[in-house]
Amino acid sequence: KRPVAAPDKDLARTVTKVGVIGAGLMASQFALLFLRRLQVPVLITDVDQARVDKGLASIHEEIEKLEGKGRIDSDTAHRLRALVHGTTDKGEYADCDLVIEAVFEETAVKQQVFAEIERIVSRDTVLATNTSSLSVEEIGSVLEHPDRLVGFHFFNPVAVMPLVEVVRTPQASEEALATAFVVAKDLRKNAIGSADAPGFIVNRLLAKVMGEAARALDEGTPLATVERAFAPLGLPMTPFQLIDLVGWKVAAHVQDTMASHFPDRFHASENLHALAELDQALEKDKGGRVTGWTKQAQKALRVGDAP
Ligand code: 3HC
Numbered sequence: 445k446r447p448v449a450a451p452d453k454d455l456a457r458t459v460t461k462v463g464v465i466g467a468g469l470m471a472s473q474f475a476l477l478f479l480r481r482l483q484v485p486v487l488i489t490d491v492d493q494a495r496v497d498k499g500l501a502s503i504h505e506e507i508e509k510l511e512g513k514g515r516i517d518s519d520t521a522h523r524l525r526a527l528v529h530g531t532t533d534k535g536e537y538a539d540c541d542l543v544i545e546a547v548f549e550e551t552a553v554k555q556q557v558f559a560e561i562e563r564i565v566s567r568d569t570v571l572a573t574n575t576s577s578l579s580v581e582e583i584g585s586v587l588e589h590p591d592r593l594v595g596f597h598f599f600n601p602v603a604v605m606p607l608v609e610v611v612r613t614p615q616a617s618e619e620a621l622a623t624a625f626v627v628a629k630d631l632r633k634n635a636i637g638s639a640d641a642p643g644f645i646v647n648r649l650l651a652k653v654m655g656e657a658a659r660a661l662d663e664g665t666p667l668a669t670v671e672r673a674f675a676p677l678g679l680p681m682t683p684f685q686l687i688d689l690v691g692w693k694v695a696a697h698v699q700d701t702m703a704s705h706f707p708d709r710f711h712a713s714e715n716l717h718a719l720a721e722l723d724q725a726l727e728k729d730k731g732g733r734v735t736g737w738t739k740q741a742q743k744a745l746r747v748g749d750a751p
Contacts, residue, residue, distance in 0.1 A: 450637055451618040456626035457570060461485045463540035465557055467499025467530060470574065471546040473602035475499070476506050479524045480516070481631045487540060488530045496530040503528055506603075537564050542627065544572040544596055549697045551578050555586040562587050570623045572596035576694060577643045577651070577701040581613040591617040594624045597644055598633075600689050608633040613640045642705040643698065650686070651702045651710060654695050657683030658713035692720035 462478045464471045467490035475486045488503075490496045504525060511521040529536070537543055543565060547557055558571055565571075571593045573583055584590035595611020608631070610624045621637075628635035638644040643651055660670045667684065674682045687695040696717050702710035 450625055450635075451622040453622055453626055455619045456622040457541055457568060457619060459484060459541045459623065459627055461487070461540045463487045463489075463537040463543035463561075463565075465543060465545040465561065466490060466547045467496045468546065469502075470598075470600075470602070472499045472502045472506075473600075474544060474546055474574070474598070475528060476503050477602055477631055479503070479507075479527055480510070482627070483523070483527065486528050487536055488528070489532060489534055489536070490530075491532065493532055496532060500528065500530045534560060534564055537561055537569075538566070540565060540569060542570045542572065542623065544574060546574050549576060549578065549694055551582055554578070554583045558583065558593070559586045562589070562592075570594065570620045572624060574598055576690075577647050577698045579642070580611045580640045581615065584613060584615065590615040592620050594620050595638070595640065595644065596624050596628075597638075597646075599646070606632075606634050607646065608635050609638045609644045609646060610635050611638050611640050611644055643702050647698055648702070651698050653683050654687050655699050655702070655710055655713060655716075657687075658699070658716040658719075659711060661715040662713055687716075687719075688723075692716070692723040696720045 459482060461484055462475075462482065464475045464478070464486060467488045471488055471490075475488050478484070478486045488496065488499050490499065507516070507521050507524050510516045511518060516524070543561055545554060545557055547553055554573055554575065558573075561571065567589065569592065571584075571587070573580055573593065573595055574597055575583065575595060576597065580593060580595040581590070584593035587593060590613070593613065594616050595609065595613075597609040597611060599605035599607055608628045610621060610628065612621055625635050625637075636645065642648075657670050657674070660673075661667060671682045671684055681689065690698075696713075699710065699716055700712050703712040
């Protein structure tokens with residue numbers, strides 16, 4: 445195994461345009477971060493124009509909020525709005541130096557997206573995946589040049605959380621890794637190098653917290669009780685608030701990945717999937733949803749109420 449050390453920063457490629465694949469919640473957060481910190485053109489794409497427009501609207505809204513809070517002046521807000529572009533035409537990734545994906549958390553989906561993008565971009569373009577726990581090496585196995593792919597794992601909320609994991613596959617080039625570390629610094633994030641292991645570093649711990657909370661449900665403890673039990677620990681969020689923040693489906697995916705790789709240490713939770721289904725079924729109303737829909741969630745659980 446190669447040691448997971450930071451590479452020589454001088455090898456980093458200069459990033460003059462960033463491509464974000466996707467225009468959903470995570471992709472919009474990335475786009476805003478790159479815009480704000482790198483102040484270079486940022487491209488977002490999605491499968492249809494309606495999704496692209498929704499992504500652009502959310503980026504514009506966040507820029508307005510930053511302006512409203514006095515974090516950026518109106519000239520900067522204007523400049524950032526001009527720098528972001530959305531389209532359904534993937535051909536526009538051609539002149540991007542860095543392309544990061546924020547698409548569905550499934551290896552085959554990410555492989556398909558990267559294989560398509562690799563045919564468009566130049567040989568020097570660095571590709572990055574924001575996968576939460578999938579094997580970066582496996583995702584890159586479809587590439588003609590897998591050395592250009594790194595894991596670039598951000599945490600929710602992207603604007604606020606200071607950490608990013610830079611994941612090194614055995615094939616990753618020093619140039620691609622150096623680019624990720626330098627870009628992370630420019631984004632004002634603390635980058636740590638991680639081996640390409642399931643859950644990398646952080647999700648091994650978080651999957652434990654989220655998974656064991658779900659297991660407590662499996663054992664029959666009501667959801668509200670699990671929430672109350674964690675409150676005195678002083679964590680910024682209770683386990684279910686955390687799951688709600690990262691997305692129930694993503695949390696269930698991470699849990700499944702960890703359970704399949706480490707069956708002695710992690711366990712898939714049927715209730716995590718039940719709650720992910722409920723989450724999809726309910727029309728999203730983010731404000732205070734976890735406490736608000738606890739009763740409904742409890743009913744959806746595939747266990748009875750504890751006495
Ligand atoms: N998007 C953008 N900004 C947000 C935000 C969001 N979703 N939530 C909060 N913020 C901003 C607020 O606007 C505020 O900014 P300001 O200082 O400019 O006004 C700042 O964050 C602080 O927000 P609040 O004062 O409202 O809230 P808190 O002090 O309660 O902090 C929190 C909110 C930072 C989200 C805190 O609850 C926290 O740290 N929670 C834990 C988050 C965590 O563990 N994330 C990791 C998830 S795991 C993951 O993503 C990996 C994946 O692979 C599973």
